[in-house]
Amino acid sequence: MSQTIERPAWLMSGDFMAADDPFALLAAWLEEATQSEPVDPNAMAVATVDADGLPNVRMVLLKDFDRRGLVFYTNTDSQKGRELDSNPKAALVFYWKSLARQVRLRGSAEKVEDAEADAYFATRPRLAQIGAWASKQSSALESRHAFEKAVALYTAKFNIGTIPRPANWTGYRIVPLVIEFWCARPFRLHDRLEFRRGGPAAPWTKALLYP
Numbered sequence: 001m002s003q004t005i006e007r008p009a010w011l012m013s014g015d016f017m018a019a020d021d022p023f024a025l026l027a028a029w030l031e032e033a034t035q036s037e038p039v040d041p042n043a044m045a046v047a048t049v050d051a052d053g054l055p056n057v058r059m060v061l062l063k064d065f066d067r068r069g070l071v072f073y074t075n076t077d078s079q080k081g082r083e084l085d086s087n088p089k090a091a092l093v094f095y096w097k098s099l100a101r102q103v104r105l106r107g108s109a110e111k112v113e114d115a116e117a118d119a120y121f122a123t124r125p126r127l128a129q130i131g132a133w134a135s136k137q138s139s140a141l142e143s144r145h146a147f148e149k150a151v152a153l154y155t156a157k158f159n160i161g162t163i164p165r166p167a168n169w170t171g172y173r174i175v176p177l178v179i180e181f182w183c184a185r186p187f188r189l190h191d192r193l194e195f196r197r198g199g200p201a202a203p204w205t206k207a208l209l210y211p
């Protein structure tokens with residue numbers, strides 16, 4: 001795909017290469033993406049592997065991010081949920097076209113505490129809460145009608161009052177051990193900055209990588 005739109009000079013800034021705290025840098029890039037990205041700046045691909053070692057990847061939305069890791073929410077019986085339960089490791093990637101930036105992360109996956117998942121579930125729109133009950137995510141669906149019927153049934157069941165979080169719907173926190181920042185530079189002489197650590201409490205070491 002050819003790129004005909006000239007990129008502003010500030011997109012090409014190499015300033016981030018001086019960073020020594022990958023979480024602070026990721027927070028700054030997420031904040032900039034929130035300003036510049038037209039849709040879902042928090043969208044990220046999450047890769048898992050199945051029992052045969054075959055990789056699997058799909059988009060999810062980042063819903064929480066702090067020094068413990070990056071959290072997304074899903075159905076634990078989904079394909080990704082089952083893959084994470086049997087092999088709790090994952091890779092993530094963000095790509096912000098408006099910034100010509102990519103961030104890759106690799107690490108372990110753990111479920112968030114029930115109270116944390118309950119608190120997030122409570123913030124979701126009511127219909128999204130009903131959808132979490134009605135969708136047997138990643139299972140075969142005989143028809144769209146069957147899904148709409150399930151939505152109608154749960155709408156009636158939870159007619160009034162608070163909707164509890166389904167037991168098979170929660171958050172996974174990816175605790176990164178590797179975080180790589182990539183930024184486009186002219187003539188594909190891009191910048192890459194990689195941080196690695198031996199464990200969640202270990203210090204980060206930093207390296208530049210050839211593009």
Ligand SMILES: Cc1cc2nc3c(=O)[nH]c(=O)nc-3n(C[C@H](O)[C@H](O)[C@H](O)COP(=O)(O)O)c2cc1C
Pocket residue numbers: 040043056058059060061062072073074075078079080081137138
């Ligand atoms: C932009 C975008 C955001 C998405 N966010 C989520 C999410 O936060 N959680 C989720 O379970 N699925 C999300 N999905 C749907 C997943 O990509 C995927 O279709 C679904 O989770 C089933 O994946 P699985 O069969 O590998 O488990 C999103 C899809 C897109 C395109």
